[in-house]
Amino acid sequence: xxxxxxxxxxxxxxxxxxxxxxxxxxxxxxxxxxxxxxxxxxxxxxxxxxxxxxxxxxxxxxxxxxxxxxxxxxxxxxxxxxxxxxxxxxxxxxxxxxxxxxxxxxxxxxxxxxxxxxxxxxxxxxxxxxxxxxxxxxxxxxxxxxxxxxxxxxxxxxxxxxxxxxxxxxxxxxxxxxxxxxxxxxxxxxxxxxxxxxxxxxxxxxxxxxxxxxxxxxxxxxxxxxxxxxxxxxxxxxxxxxxxxxxxxxxxxxxxxxxxxxxxxxxxxxxxxxxxxxxxxxxxxxxxxxxxxxxxxxxxxxxxxxxxxxxxxxxxxxxxxxxxxxxxxxxxxxxxxxxxxxxxxxxxxxxxxxxxxxxxxxxxxxxxxxxxxxxxxxxxxxxxxxxxxxxxxxxxxxxxxxxxxxxxxxxxxxxxxxxxxxxxxxxxxxxxxxxxxxxxxxxxxxxxxxxxxxxxxxxxxxxxxxxxxxxxxxxxxxxxxxxxxxxxxxxxxxxxxxxxxxxxxxxxxxxxxxxxxxxxxxxxxxxxx
Numbered sequence: 001x002x003x004x005x006x007x008x009x010x011x012x013x014x015x016x017x018x019x020x021x022x023x024x025x026x027x028x029x030x031x032x033x034x035x036x037x038x039x040x041x042x043x044x045x046x047x048x049x050x051x052x053x054x055x056x057x058x059x060x061x062x063x064x065x066x067x068x069x070x071x072x073x074x075x076x077x078x079x080x081x082x083x084x085x086x087x088x089x090x091x092x093x094x095x096x097x098x099x100x101x102x103x104x105x106x107x108x109x110x111x112x113x114x115x116x117x118x119x120x121x122x123x124x125x126x127x128x129x130x131x132x133x134x135x136x137x138x139x140x141x142x143x144x145x146x147x148x149x150x151x152x153x154x155x156x157x158x159x160x161x162x163x164x165x166x167x168x169x170x171x172x173x174x175x176x177x178x179x180x181x182x183x184x185x186x187x188x189x190x191x192x193x194x195x196x197x198x199x200x201x202x203x204x205x206x207x208x209x210x211x212x213x214x215x216x217x218x219x220x221x222x223x224x225x226x227x228x229x230x231x232x233x234x235x236x237x238x239x240x241x242x243x244x245x246x247x248x249x250x251x252x253x254x255x256x257x258x259x260x261x262x263x264x265x266x267x268x269x270x271x272x273x274x275x276x277x278x279x280x281x282x283x284x285x286x287x288x289x290x291x292x293x294x295x296x297x298x299x300x301x302x303x304x305x306x307x308x309x310x311x312x313x314x315x316x317x318x319x320x321x322x323x324x325x326x327x328x329x330x331x332x333x334x335x336x337x338x339x340x341x342x343x344x345x346x347x348x349x350x351x352x353x354x355x356x357x358x359x360x361x362x363x364x365x366x367x368x369x370x371x372x373x374x375x376x377x378x379x380x381x382x383x384x385x386x387x388x389x390x391x392x393x394x395x396x397x398x399x400x401x402x403x404x405x406x407x408x409x410x411x412x413x414x415x416x417x418x419x420x421x422x423x424x425x426x427x428x429x430x431x432x433x434x435x436x437x438x439x440x441x442x443x444x445x446x447x448x449x450x451x452x453x454x455x456x457x458x459x460x461x462x463x464x465x466x467x468x469x470x471x472x473x474x475x476x477x478x479x480x481x482x483x484x485x486x487x488x489x490x491x492x493x494x495x496x497x498x499x500x501x502x503x504x505x506x507x508x509x510x511x512x513x514x515x516x517x518x519x520x521x522x523x524x525x526x527x528x529x
Contacts, residue, residue, distance in 0.1 A: 108329030171408025184321030
């Protein structure tokens with residue numbers, strides 16, 4: 001049905017929203033034909049889109065002798081983008097525009113590229129998560145479900161890959177997918193953002209490790225995002241668990257969340273609040289923390305003296321690729337490939353970390369192949385490049401002189417990520433008031449001379465305890481590292497998971513109330529901030 005080929009792409013564009021366009025000077029919509037246009041869906045902010053559109057346009061004109069146009073689609077965060085793409089691909093499968101073997105014509109979907117987000121979500125594109133079709137086997141038996149990848153390999157040569165990346169590792173994470181279904185264009189760290197003035201008022205040293213946010217002086221001063229709503233903060237908690245091991249890792253998360261002022265559904269909120277003095281410290285993606293630091297700088301002020309500081313705890317921080325994925329059935333795969341290629345040139349990589357031309361310090365930026373000083377035009381993006389050469393060759397030109405290849409944790413993810421949202425929701429987020437009251441009571445008891453040792457031991461045990469779970473086979477298991485695989489299997493069923501969340505929340509709430517009762521019966525009453 002030919003009309004479907006028109007209606008469905010238009011409907012998708014309406015769903016995703018009217019494209020946000022930023023064009024370099026002198027480049028208008030009528031000046032650039034469709035074959036020199038790339039349509040990109042992204043969670044990236046306005047400033048970043050501006051710099052990469054401008055830089056790509058200049059590079060494309062020089063290398064290919066033709067102007068290029070970028071159309072941006074910005075429907076929301078990474079999770080929302082994946083949902084929108086899943087809906088589009090499933091619709092195309094139902095209409096037969098995408099065949100069960102994944103074949104389809106260019107323009108089947110109106111988007112060429114997904115740019116930005118973490119490797120976890122780009123792996124979802126590669127794996128075809130949520131995009132599947134039933135296919136009968138060759139013998140005509142029962143149909144089986146087949147997943148269709150939403151992305152396709154970039155098909156760069158081995159020489160290009162070796163020249164850009166060298167070893168395909170940062171810490172224990174890949175810089176690009178070995179099958180080239182996604183290509184890292186920048187690196188993201190997950191660390192601590194803090195307000196220097198408030199930290200000084202609390203008479204504390206500037207935080208350097210995740211454990212520092214567990215200090216009792218931070219009670220009521222930590223801003224955290226809900227890991228059930230934020231993939232980036234989940235990655236941070238996962239890194240803490242993996243690097244600190246099971247028992248100590250969960251203890252850090254319990255103590256840190258007990259200091260929380262709030263839990264927000266937006267990972268961008270804590271850095272903003274910390275900048276405004278509404279919280280003293282919290283967890284953040286590196287570029288959120290550094291951008292907040294940048295936004296409050298006075299003209300000419302050294303970023304290292306900003307009121308807002310950011311630190312990647314060395315050896316404990318998870319460093320993840322921030323990829324681009326070429327989408328299956330996009331209208332212009334050639335332009336999509338060229339955009340990724342530009343991102344991986346030294347010229348493109350300089351946009352992430354060099355000072356902009358509006359900054360007088362950019363006068364020392366090296367000159368690129370086009371005779372213009374490298375780096376962004378207006379905005380300091382303060383992201384970490386993905387290529388090692390940027391740290392080896394251009395170290396003195398980087399705004400933030402941190403090397404992610406040295407910072408990255410060498411500890412492989414332990415595979416406990418599934419537990420973070422479920423358990424933290426129960427022991428901290430949905431029981432926040434009870435947890436704070438129990439934490440205050442416990443800390444007061446610890447600080448009181450002569451407090452009964454047996455009672456304190458019972459309070460400690462209650463605070464750090466985890467619930468047991470009755471499995472389908474009738475076994476009742478404690479939530480331990482050894483039993484985690486059984487819990488993970490139990491949670492595969494949505495109904496069982498929902499019931500478990502209720503049981504866990506009830507367990508933690510009862511423990512917290514018992515801690516307060518023990519405290520009061522021993523004559524200790526502690527308030528909360």
